[in-house]
Amino acid sequence: MLNSKVRLVENMQFVATADSGHAVVMDGPPNVGGNNTGTKPSELLLMAFGGCSGMDVISILRKKKQDVTGFEMNVSGDVAEVQPKSFQKMHIEYVITGRNISEEAVKRAIELSLGKYCLVGTTLGKSAEITHSYRIVQE
Numbered sequence: 001m002l003n004s005k006v007r008l009v010e011n012m013q014f015v016a017t018a019d020s021g022h023a024v025v026m027d028g029p030p031n032v033g034g035n036n037t038g039t040k041p042s043e044l045l046l047m048a049f050g051g052c053s054g055m056d057v058i059s060i061l062r063k064k065k066q067d068v069t070g071f072e073m074n075v076s077g078d079v080a081e082v083q084p085k086s087f088q089k090m091h092i093e094y095v096i097t098g099r100n101i102s103e104e105a106v107k108r109a110i111e112l113s114l115g116k117y118c119l120v121g122t123t124l125g126k127s128a129e130i131t132h133s134y135r136i137v138q139e
Helices: 041-063 103-117 119-124
Strands: 004-010 013-018 023-026 067-079 087-099 129-138
Touching (some): 041 087, 041 103, 087 119, 103 119
Parallel strands (some): 087 129
Antiparallel strands (some): 004 013, 013 023, 067 087
């Protein structure tokens, strides 16, 4: 079981601490009583999705001996406009930079991450439509 503790600091600022001991500051904008001193929880969800899938993809590409010199993801989400708000659609774009990168290796790494390994993505996929794309930048 994974655990975290989320503690109110002041106004709308919270500090979340995970089992690992690492902490994240969350806050809201002034129009909801916050001071904008931290990331919004909804933004953290997108960031967690990118981090989770990214760790899978880079690990698989390294096992496949791909010469990756740069890797980033652009993660976006469409939120319902009425309550209860939730992510309706999410898109993750993988941008892989390197030398002699195999398109098949990239496709397979993404497929494995989104379909099998990424806990965050498989959880989000139960309530939101998840799409993806990728770009390979050969050096």
